[in-house]
Amino acid sequence: MNTDFIPDKIILGHNQFFGTDHMSAERGAERASYFNKIENVIDIIRFAYENGIKGLMLSTHENTKLILNELAKDDELKKNLNIYVLLPYMAKYVRLSNERGMINMVGEILGEASIKERLKIMSSGGIGVLKKDISGMLKALIDIELLPFKKVNMKAVFLHNALSDMVAGLKMTEIFDLFSAHIFEKYKVSPGFCTLNSSLLMSFLKEVNINNPLLMAPFNSIGFQMNPSKLKAEKILKKVPSRMIAMSTLAAGYVNPKDAYKYISSLKEINSVIVGASSKVHLEETIGHIKSYQI
Numbered sequence: 001m002n003t004d005f006i007p008d009k010i011i012l013g014h015n016q017f018f019g020t021d022h023m024s025a026e027r028g029a030e031r032a033s034y035f036n037k038i039e040n041v042i043d044i045i046r047f048a049y050e051n052g053i054k055g056l057m058l059s060t061h062e063n064t065k066l067i068l069n070e071l072a073k074d075d076e077l078k079k080n081l082n083i084y085v086l087l088p089y090m091a092k093y094v095r096l097s098n099e100r101g102m103i104n105m106v107g108e109i110l111g112e113a114s115i116k117e118r119l120k121i122m123s124s125g126g127i128g129v130l131k132k133d134i135s136g137m138l139k140a141l142i143d144i145e146l147l148p149f150k151k152v153n154m155k156a157v158f159l160h161n162a163l164s165d166m167v168a169g170l171k172m173t174e175i176f177d178l179f180s181a182h183i184f185e186k187y188k189v190s191p192g193f194c195t196l197n198s199s200l201l202m203s204f205l206k207e208v209n210i211n212n213p214l215l216m217a218p219f220n221s222i223g224f225q226m227n228p229s230k231l232k233a234e235k236i237l238k239k240v241p242s243r244m245i246a247m248s249t250l251a252a253g254y255v256n257p258k259d260a261y262k263y264i265s266s267l268k269e270i271n272s273v274i275v276g277a278s279s280k281v282h283l284e285e286t287i288g289h290i291k292s293y294q295i
Helices: 025-034 038-050 064-073 075-080 090-100 102-110 115-126 134-151 161-169 173-187 198-207 230-239 257-265 280-292
Strands: 010-012 055-059 082-087 154-159 190-194 214-218 243-247 270-275
Touching: 010 038, 038 064, 038 075, 038 280, 055 064, 064 075, 064 134, 082 134, 134 154, 134 173, 154 161, 154 173, 154 214, 161 173, 161 190, 161 198, 173 190, 198 214, 198 230, 257 270, 257 280, 270 280
Parallel strands: 010 055, 010 270, 055 082, 082 154, 154 190, 190 214, 214 243, 243 270
Antiparallel strands: none
């Protein structure tokens, strides 16, 4: 695993672009309606970039392809905006596996690739789908998910928290090894893990000698999403070395930016933060507070 990569201090999050809001479905729907126009998405991304945010987190949501296509048209953003990928987009896989079954689901997702890309994936591990080989299947799914990102400056790929936490809980070391090796060896970028239970995940990674991992986990002053508790999350952060990216810093809007980043600044082990912003005013305010606390 690559332990040299240092993430950007500030990374623009993606939830607002897809209407995800952990506290208000109505507010999420409003944002989804606004960002349904791709020009509004690119406008916020470009504003963030011009104000010093050089990193962008994107999940493998269906609408991400539209964003990536627009970014690829802008030479400056295409070359210099660092893209952090979160995969898989879990809602899609849950829906398709329920409707189609696992093998049919993989076949349907594979159909999103071109014939040339399909042949390449199948020859480099995807044949495991036909043999029902789990390692080959996982590699094939990763390759399919990352196809749209080949035109941009991808820097890291994170495994979704639902999988990271499940795999850590079941102590499935081979899955972590497979994911890490495939991302680093094939894509030459840093593998990372997203978690909603940093105590569980970081303890497990230490047990299996995965040192200084690239992680993304919730950290906020009220303990929102910090499982199993705020105290335990803070304790493991200080105990186990990592390249930690803090997410959910505003606790879905319950914490104002000034208080949020004052708290984050007290945790010296945090390398960087994910910020979500649905307006330029909000984004400008957030950047100001982050810089004032020298995070």
